[in-house]
Amino acid sequence: MTVSLCLLASLPGVEWCACPSAAQAQSTRIVRDAAGRAVAVPVPVARVATLGPVPVLNSFILALGKGEAIVNGLPLFAxxxxxxxxxxxxxxxxxxxxxxxxxxxxxxxxxxxLRPDVVLTMDRGMAESLERKGFAVLVLAWRNPEDVAATMLLLGTVFDREREARDYLDYTGRLLARVGDAVADVPDSRRPTVLFCSLKTMTQPHLIADWWIRQAGGISVTENGRHLESVLFSMEHVLKWNPDILIVSAPGEIDQVYRDTRMRTVKAVVNRQVYSIPAGAHPWGYRTVEQPLTVLWAFALMHPDKAGGLNVKAEMKTFYGRFFQYSLTDAQVEDMLSGIP
Amino acid sequence: MTAWDDSRRPAPSFVSRHRWAWGLSLVLAAASAASLMVGRYAVPPGDILGFFMALYAGGEGMDASRFQELHVLLLDVRLPRIVAAMLIGAALASSGTAFQALFMNPLVSPGLLGVLAGASFGAALAMVFFDHWLAVQVSAFLFGLIAVGLALGIAALYRANSLLILVLGGIISTGLFASLLSLVKFVADPYDQLPAIVMWLMGRLSNVDARTVTVLVVPLLAGMFALGLSAKYLNVLSMGDGEATALGVNVRRIRCVVIFWATLISALTVVMAGRIEWIGLVIPHVARFLVGPNNEILVPFSAVLGALFLLIVDNIARNLFPVEVPVGVVTELIGIPIFLFVLLKTRKEWA
Structure with a gap:
């Protein structure tokens, strides 16, 4: 796509173009995606398609209040x-x-x-293939918490929602700081050990879980400086780790844990501290735009005595109302917190 | 020289005939005791000894909480895993040996007639549509049997009592269930169900529980015993259908018995720990290399060798790496070089 005039934007990696593209006679701007590619996207973007891990890609768009711009439905698995x-x-x-x-x-x-103005994907190969067919495609990727912020900024630019994106980052920063302050003086000896896992696969499926457990004032038993995304473990590991709190990936697994005689001596089971990870637009334990709430929820679980003015349910209503532009009912709050099968 | 030729000599005693298997069984017993001592959860050997003495004394002589802790670790977690590894290794090796003899082909493995493909499809199907562990196990078992039934049905369509047609039926059945498995993987939720299916297909012993082992131990041992009893007939079958029939052996019945029991125990291994490949192919070769081709000796020896092999491999999988590694993956990584070594040593016979 040919672009004749570009103005540097205030955001790093973003260039603005005030000229129409040769093909579509429409204004475009150049943005740099997570793969480091310069991509020309139309201005404004009114129609977006998400390909691949659709629910998590959608969750970013939903958090910018642009859900109506998504032109594709959920794939079969979702x-x-x-x-x-x-x-x-x-x-x-x-x-x-x-x-x-x-x-x-x-x-x-x-x-x-569907004529999307832009297609979002996490697969670079797919992006390049679609680009050869004339689509404007952005590759998104996030592995570390700061990548989520970069993705929000990028999408904020693409959707002309920079103010909302920055608002999200401010909110996230403030919330994490409040939780961080609350647990700053908690010595390691008073930080609970936590295992987040999927019993179906006997894995701790996401590296990011080590991060949100740490942020919330806990000690993730699977945090050992690893770079592997997931950790496969055995029942013997569970006995060795003997976590104070066990967070499973689905509500059905709570009962499974309590019924499993092999885990009957584990502290989390003895003290009835087994919980299912909440889920909203996406399960909260994964890398998701809802990650600030994951930290807050885990913090309230681990340090109820320090929660003070931080109320998880009230904060959920604020968060989804402010960013997803949706007013949660009390029942929906409870439903999300109970986890979703 | 086959066992049939040997039959004209005075028959050696049962113990003498199986001295290799007995000897290896002692090694297996020592290895299983050693396996009980090692694991992620470090326990001094003295404590383990103390636990078993306390267990014998009805819980006396050890702090109650420590006794409870070691009871869970040793009897609920470690022991079922060790027993499962030995049972699965023995079952796959003995069924592989029996199939290689039955089909007179050293490249045959227990999955030849589609049992592993069928069981894998059954497990995946239940993971996606039922999401219950018991349903997964039952479905894996049933579809393992259905897949072999399909292979036999295809062979029956041709009304030919031919091994070649039977193998053809197995290839078709395996292909069909492999396709169906792909279909299930396609529709599985990539966040949740697909990883569970992939883990299952890698083969794992990390989540074996005592209840599953208790339920399956009897049919697995019965199946291996039945294959052991069939071994002398497999020796006769190795001379060809005509010779065997002339010697009064009911070829069709022997085939049915061997296929039934080999299928049953192979399907049960998938129920217990997912899909573990290569043991059924490699161990019979190693065993034949060590004790010769007489199936009466080979089948039980293979079973013990298979048990020892998977026990050692599982010890490696659960102890050697910073994280748990699926035992099916380690089995392949170790089994393939061993297979190559045995092939090199026996290449003259194969040429």
Whole structure:
């Protein structure tokens, strides 16, 4: 795509172009995606398609209040109770066509019909393939907490929602600082040991969990300087770690833990400290835009005596109202906190 | 020289005939005792000894909380895993040996007629649609049997009592269930169900529990015993169908018995620990290299060798790396070089 005039924007990695593209006679701006590629995207972006891990990609857009801009529906795997808040936050998703097959391959004909201004994906190969077919495609990636902030800023620029993106970052920073201050003086001996895991796979599935457990004032038993995304463990590891708190990936696994005689001596089981990770637009234990709430929830769980003015339920209503532009009911708050199968 | 030729000599005693298997069983017993001593949860050997003495004394002689702690660790976690590793290794090795003899082909493994493919599909299907551990195990077992039933059905369509047609049926059945497995993986939730399926297909002993082992130990031992009893007939079958029939052996019945029991125990290994490959192919070769081709000696020896092999591999998988590694992966990494070594040593026979 040819761009003749570009103005540097205030954000690093973003260039503005006040000229129409040769092909579409529409203003474009150049942004740099997570793969370091300079991509020309139209201004404004009114239609966006998400490809690959659709629910988590959608959650960023939903947090910018642009759910109606998503032109594709949820893929087959996400049409389950686990992802029900996607369509609660953006009801139009239920009627949109599916643009990817079970193997995440895009249905090009449907995608062409939808005429997205920009396509979001986490797969660079797919992005380059689609670009050769004329689509503007952004690669998004996040591994560390700061990557989530960079993604919000990038999407804030793309959707002309920079103020909202910065508001989100400010909010996140303030919330994390409040939790950080509250646990700063807690000695290691009073920090609970925590295992976040999926019993189905016997794994701690996400490196990020070590981070949010630490932020919330706990000690993740799987944090050992590893670089592997997930850690496979055995029942013997659980006995060795003997965590104070066990956080499982689905509510059904709580009962499974309590019924498993092999875990009957584990402190978390003895003290009835087994919980399911909450889930909203996306399960909170994963890398998600809802991560500040994960930290707050885990903090309230681990240090109820220090929670003070931080109220998880009230903060959830504030968070989803302010960023997702959705007023949660009390029942929905409870539903999210109980975890979703 | 086959065992059939040997039959004209005075028969050696049972103990003498199986001296290799007995000897290896002693090694297996020592290895299993040693395995009980090692793990992520460090316990001094003296404490383990003290625990078993206290267990014998009805819990007396040890602090109650320490006794409870070691009871969970040793009897609920470590012991079932050790027993499962030995049972699975023995089952896969003995069924592989029996299949290689039955099909007179050294490249045959227990999965030949589709049991592993069927069981894998069954497990994956239940993970996606039922999400209950018991359903996963039952479905894996049933579809393992269905897959072999399909292979036999295809062979029956041709009305030919031919091993070649049976192998063809196995290839078709394996292909069909492999495709169906791919289909299930396609529709599985990539956040939750797909990783569970992938882990299952890698083979793992990290979550084996005492209840599963208790339920499956009897059919697994029965199946291995039945294959052991069939071994002398497998020797006869190795001379060809015509010779075997002339010697009064009911070839069809022997085939059915061997296929039934080999299928049953192979499916049960998948129920217990997912899909563990290579043991059924490699161990029979190593065993044949060590004790010769007489199936009467080979089948029980393979079983003990398979048990020892998977026990050692599982010890490596659970202790050697900073994190747990799926035992199926380690089995392949170790089994393949051993297979190559045995092939090199026996290459003249193969040429």
């Amino acid at each position: 049409r389950s109770p686990r992802h029900k808040y996607q369509t609660i936050f953006a009801p139009t998703l239920a009627e949109r066509p599916v643009i990817q097959g079970p193997g995440r391959e895009p249905d090009l004909e449907v995608l062409l019909t």
